[in-house]
Amino acid sequence: MKIDIRNLHKDYNGSGVPALNGVNLTIEHGELVALLGPSGSGKTTLLRSIAGLESPTSGAILFDGQDALHQDVRDRNVGFVFQHYALFRHMTVLDNVGFGLSVRPRNRRPAASEIDRRARELLALVQLDGLEGRYPSQLSGGQRQRVALARALAIEPSVLLLDEPFGALDAKVRKDLRAWLRDLHDRTGHTTVFVTHDQEEALELADRVAIVNRGQIEQIAPPLALYRSPATPFVYEFLGSVNVLPVDVRDGKAFLDGCPVPLADAAQGTDAGAYRMYVRPHDLRLSEQRTPGSGALGVLQNVRLSGGLVRLDLKLDLIARPIEVELPVSDPRWSDWKKGDKLAIAADRFHL
Ligand code: ADP
Ligand code: MG
Numbered sequence: 449m450k451i452d453i454r455n456l457h458k459d460y461n462g463s464g465v466p467a468l469n470g471v472n473l474t475i476e477h478g479e480l481v482a483l484l485g486p487s488g489s490g491k492t493t494l495l496r497s498i499a500g501l502e503s504p505t506s507g508a509i510l511f512d513g514q515d516a517l518h519q520d521v522r523d524r525n526v527g528f529v530f531q532h533y534a535l536f537r538h539m540t541v542l543d544n545v546g547f548g549l550s551v552r553p554r555n556r557r558p559a560a561s562e563i564d565r566r567a568r569e570l571l572a573l574v575q576l577d578g579l580e581g582r583y584p585s586q587l588s589g590g591q592r593q594r595v596a597l598a599r600a601l602a603i604e605p606s607v608l609l610l611d612e613p614f615g616a617l618d619a620k621v622r623k624d625l626r627a628w629l630r631d632l633h634d635r636t637g638h639t640t641v642f643v644t645h646d647q648e649e650a651l652e653l654a655d656r657v658a659i660v661n662r663g664q665i666e667q668i669a670p671p672l673a674l675y676r677s678p679a680t681p682f683v684y685e686f687l688g689s690v691n692v693l694p695v696d697v698r699d700g701k702a703f704l705d706g707c708p709v710p711l712a713d714a715a716q717g718t719d720a721g722a723y724r725m726y727v728r729p730h731d732l733r734l735s736e737q738r739t740p741g742s743g744a745l746g747v748l749q750n751v752r753l754s755g756g757l758v759r760l761d762l763k764l765d766l767i768a769r770p771i772e773v774e775l776p777v778s779d780p781r782w783s784d785w786k787k788g789d790k791l792a793i794a795a796d797r798f799h800l
Contacts, residue, residue: 449606449639451475456507467493469663480640482650485660491643499526527600531612535584542580548603570598590621608638659683684726691771695725705744727798729774734791748789758782
């Protein structure tokens, strides 16, 4: 199912700021798109609008080119999973999975034996076979969310909508489920929209990531393209640590603290003037001597190990906050460096 969202607006009664402020988004058939944004940015409102649980103030939603907004919610054939497991506590796992089928109108309801068969098949798909007879209270959090997914899939949805489905689980389980969901998607190919506020989750899981900010899509792109070429400062800062450095651009060159730094292709042809340069910690290069053209000078304030990386804080004269630089632990130089050392900084890749 292809989903087209056109100029979608949503104002909740009484609130001054619109929850959705002109969303345009196309999700291709079989695609897994993550909606990534801070809390309150409108992700849930957008997802609930696609599901038909919320009615937008204006705009259009098309499913395979057909108007979905004026379609009965039950006819949209959408599977929905929420952050907080909405399983029925008094029903077994098997009955929970079969629930969506068993409440269908009589003429579209499969026979009880068929519902049973399908529910078992789905539990096998989410790797919970053997737990059919358990109650939700007898499952771990991760298992409950897999039951919720099986239940959403049981109705054979054309679209699968997941609203922070792993948000309430601990980090390890979340990471496992992430890989598992990607694998499930590759096998079943449901058009899927996945909401999260976790950048790592979105980048690892999705075919494309849509950055949601203040009720709008700031950028939508495949994970690597998004990370490499953020379209706006908001996207840059939301996707990982970034240093923001004041530079002057003149004659096609950028100058940081009076020292030239090469301009990335994207920044060629930039008009002369003062700019903010965005550069990620691992895209900064350090050298021990300040030779002409080697870059601006910083004073080392702190060296610490973090995962497989060395993080260094450097103080530049012209910025109040120290800048952050990352090196691989295997870099042979850092063990000799100490607080107070002066190091030259150059940027390999950055944006203006
Ligand atoms: P997110 O899922 O990204 O955290 P939401 O879509 O839940 O964002 O909320 C977007 C904005 O709409 C927020 O400002 C929120 O306070 C507001 N909002 C959400 N639901 C309602 C509601 N039922 N009534 C009034 N305002 C709401
Ligand atoms: Mg939400």
